[in-house]
Amino acid sequence: MMTFPPWKALADAKCQSTLNTIPSKWRIQEPIPPAAELRDVTGSYIQQFLTPREIEITELDAFDIAEKTTTGEWAAVEVTEAFCHRAAIAHQLVNCLHEVFFDAAIEDARKLDAYFAQHRQPLGPLHGLPISLKDQFHVKGVETTMGYVGWIGAFQGLKNDARQGVFESELVRELRALGAVLYCKTSVPATLMSGETVNNIITYTTNPKNRLLSCGGSSGGEGALIALKGSPGGFGTDIGGSVRIPAVFNGLFGIRPSSGRIPYEGAANSMDGQNTILSVIGPLASSAGSLQLLFKAVLSQQPWLYDPLALELPWRSDIEQETRALVEQSAKDPSKLAFAIMKDDGVAIPHPPIARALEIVEQTLKRLGHRVIEWTPPSHTTAYELISTIYNLDGGADLQYHLDLSGEDPAEQVIVSQKLPQKTAIEIAKVNVDKREYQKLYMDYWNSTAELTGTGRPVDGVLCPAAPHAAVIPTQYLHVGYTSFLNLLDYTSVVIPVTHAAKDVDVGRPREFVTELDERSFKGYDADVYDGAPAGVQLFGRRLQEEKMLVLGEYIGGLTQK
Amino acid sequence: MMTFPPWKALADAKCQSTLNTIPSKWRIQEPIPPAAELRDVTGSYIQQFLTPREIEITELDAFDIAEKTTTGEWAAVEVTEAFCHRAAIAHQLVNCLHEVFFDAAIEDARKLDAYFAQHRQPLGPLHGLPISLKDQFHVKGVETTMGYVGWIGAFQGLKNDARQGVFESELVRELRALGAVLYCKTSVPATLMSGETVNNIITYTTNPKNRLLSCGGSSGGEGALIALKGSPGGFGTDIGGSVRIPAVFNGLFGIRPSSGRIPYEGAANSMDGQNTILSVIGPLASSAGSLQLLFKAVLSQQPWLYDPLALELPWRSDIEQETRALVEQSAKDPSKLAFAIMKDDGVAIPHPPIARALEIVEQTLKRLGHRVIEWTPPSHTTAYELISTIYNLDGGADLQYHLDLSGEDPAEQVIVSQKLPQKTAIEIAKVNVDKREYQKLYMDYWNSTAELTGTGRPVDGVLCPAAPHAAVIPTQYLHVGYTSFLNLLDYTSVVIPVTHAAKDVDVGRPREFVTELDERSFKGYDADVYDGAPAGVQLFGRRLQEEKMLVLGEYIGGLTQK
Secondary structure, X not given: OOOOOXXXXXXXXXXXXXXXXXXXXXXXXXOOOOOOOOOOXXXXXXHOOOOHHHHHHHOOOHHHHHHHHOOOOOXXXXXXXXXXXXXXXXXXXXXXEEEEOHHHHHHXXXXXXXXXXXXXXXXXXXXXXXXXXXXXXXXXXXXXXXXXXXXXXXXXXXXXXXXXXXXXXXXXXXXXXXXXXXXXXXXXXXXXXXXXXXXXXXXXXXXXXXXXXXXXXXOHHHHHHHHOXXXXXXXXXXXXXXXXXXXXXXXXXXXXXXXXXXXXOXXXXXXXXXXXXXXXXXXXXXXXXXXXXXXXXXXXXXHHHOOOOOOOOOOOHHHHHHHXXXXXXXXXXXXXXXXXXXXXXXXXXXXXXXXXXXXXXXXXXXXXOOEEEEOXXXXXXXXXXXXXXXXXXXXXXXXXXXXXXXXXXXXXXXXXXXXXXXXXXXXXXXXXXXXHHHHHHHHHHHHHOHXXXXXXXXXXXXXXXXXXXXXXXXXXXXXXXXXXXXXXXXXXXXXXXXXXXXXXXXXXXXXXXXOHHHHHHHHOOOHHHHOOOEEEEEEEEOOOOHHHHHHHHHHHHHHHOO | OOOOOOOHHHHHHHHHHHHHOOOHHHOOOOOOOOOOOOOOOOOHHXXXXXXXXXXXXXXXXXXXXXXHHOOOOOOHHHHHHHHHHHHHHHHHHHOOEEEEOHHHHHHHHHHHHHHHHHHOOOOOOOOOOEEEEEOOOOOXXXXXXXXXXXXXXXXXXXXXXXXXXXXXXXXXXXXXXXXXXXXXXXXXXXXXXXXXXXXXXXXXXXXXXXXXXXXXOOOHHHHHHHHOOOOOEEEEEEOOOOOHHHHHHOOOEEEEOOOOOOOOOOOOOOOOOOOOOOXXXXXXXXXXXXXXXXXXXXHOOOHHHOOOOOOOOOOOHHHHHHHHHHHHHHHHOHHHOEXXXXXXXXXXXXXXXXXXXXXXXXXXXXXXXXXXXXXXXXOHHHHXXXXXXXXXOXXXXXXXHHXXXXXXXXXXXXXXXXXXOOOEHHHHHHHHHHHHHHHHHHHHHHHHXXXXXXXXXXXXEXXXXXXXXXXXXXXXXXXXXXXXXXXXXXXXXXXXXXXXXXXXXXXXXXXXXXXXXHHHHHHOOOHHHHOOOEEEEEEEEOOOOHHHHHHHHHHHHHHHOO
């Protein structure tokens, strides 16, 4: 007789309870074809479950929706119901939700409509806009499990904690003040330390464009839900790529801001208090304009008055305008803007779809007349080794503690080791110095490019892969170095969708390997399985360059998506 | 026969070598009266060694000197020579210098004069202004010992390091680019972790206003030198009060900015890499206007392009102007500005001179019609305990390592314990969370005062002691909590001179004790010994409020010094 571990009944009940919260009218009755038969459930597949009006509403981006909901053209209730419905369908297709609170959302939307009716103006710039949240944010009346079975029925693992069910994270408070409608929380890998989204509650979240593949992680539910247009935009977190990986795996835009811009106060986290590399919050959406809307809206709430780690740095319209002016001038004189490109990091050379995505961007920029120099930075191997050390400072103790609450095992995709020795204060101080010295080297290298750009400035941005592969084959995520080096540097990075893997074009050809990891990565490429997966690039800038990177991300995204 | 420890000859030779660098024409020939006979060596005492022209030059503040040197009215060489001479005298009176490089300074000044002659404009806003530096900054051609005997003939304790004698700290590079003239480095306590300035090289730096007392620490040499007008302004560092303590002990202005404004890159430090509380750099000077000049000048160099820990936060003229406007409006309508006052922290009640200094400020503000509310913050005992834990994360290992290089013992004034167990990663993470939670509590308390001020805003600034006592009797510094809680909060704090201890007025009267430490502190008060010691206050504001606090510090300083 087969036996199950004791935590499994609890996990299964939680999974079922999430599903049960979806109204029966929105439950899919017919069987969903297996992934092998039907990879792509976006577009016409998901549309079959929706009304034309629901499709009209949900297929606009957040920016365009907000234009309608903040002007009273569309009612918050109608927009919210449409997204609740589409999110419900999305969850049934790819397993992307942890928490569903549609009733509360519709009630909130009703109040927003009443507010608008009374004041003839919106509550804030996100009035009536549904926003999804990674399951690290506390929302009143709703649980936060962060994928841990041991957090079910508790507050961050604590039983009988007074905050349970009533506490809200600072970002949640601000989103409500801005007029956003909160309606669901999305799936994450337990521990958060994984580029795929897998946990013992909802199991595995798949990629809506190709369900044989991963939706990415750790903000994977966000990526999958937004790709299915079950949300116009949402907030994830990123300590090593966890916003950018799901964004790029799902053909979306996403930003990893530098630390201190979006308030983390009161959100659940892994390894809380590890402050060598801080996790940061960033939005994901289907357009760069939507990211700007969300980012700017949050800053308008002055998070630095409510979060001790937030910086007093409002949205800098002057930088936004200067960058827009540069972009406009560069239409006449393309030498006004200069980029760099890093085709690989010397650790793992990208698979053909990613190399092609980069090539598309590079050729487009060059055809327009922009200078694109080669990026030859300080060793990324050094960065990768440092990051691996930093993720393991506590020897896995924090993750183990939370896994042990239920007795569950970590997924094999978790990149942090368990039961290693902890580092001591002196060892951690040494790591902090090594990190700072690496940042200084990189900074000096950045400055040195002023000699090469022809603009009189260093490069305006650097293009590189966001991962060695498109949306990855489950368990094949071998190298997070393309995203995590930017966490080490605390640089701003925007992910830009470019193209999709195409088996006829993206043929793997024999080549030399630069590392053993590179060889394993190469062998993991399967043109047929990857076929159809979104493939994008990263654009990064220096620390605290969010205004500039969002505008340049919009520019480059606009070029390559034409 | 008396034996000396093996490091003593090295230390004495270093001490003598610093003295020998002073030209013989500037050596004081006659005996200097002992402190018991002559406490105060400022004013007419030091003036006797100087020419009237040297007195004229050196008794202006940095702001006024820069007005003359940046317009060509005064030559950089003449100004530099005057300060070199006065610094040389100051050192012979109170032991305040570690490094003397007058020849290089005069050569630099000569180049600046040539630059001005050629371009008819200054190199930068500090053109021709002599600036002193705490002995943590590396200056080419000069040693950095930071008070450690084991650092003599080495680079931060490393023998045969290629940086020795050639490397310069980022701030030094920026000061040179601004036109400042560097000419000496000032004394510090070995380990830096002390509110007094004592080390085995130059022994003890005394307070120029009362040589029975301490000049403060750890930027003690700065405080003593500037008080003697041997420097118009200088830069110290502060992880627990090390800029503010010497500023307040010497009747000066000093600012502890929030972390990330003034570049620390490339400066020597204690416990480098401990990043729970970062040491910060701040200027000391005899006027608030001089602090503004120095602070603003450094920011004009865009330190965030050269220091990975510096924030992209230029001098915010809008905040400066808004604050100046508030101050001006408050002349007509004093309710426009509101302050809070914290007379004690519940750990150690201030001695009479400090209580009186606070009373003077409070009464002045109230007489002008400003609202001054009582500050009843979250427990400062909690803050003090947290800070003590943070200073000891490595169990004293870093300090011990550097002391062991020579075999010297730490001074009894060092506040960090040696040879305790190190904290582990999980314990440090817990401390970081505790710190953040305390910051959040304090922030929420700050916000709550909007209900009490009548301005519609929270308080504009908070006044409190900078120490329980005036310039302290050696070995009697028992409680650094009045400064260090602001390092824990990462708040901006400006020290403002107010008055001097006066034995006839500042009489200790029996009272109840709030803690055992309070009782010891009370018993350490001796009205006669403290007589004449400078007594000032702290004005603090939220994190990253340097522009506002410098303007308000100027305002309050101007009121109380009238």
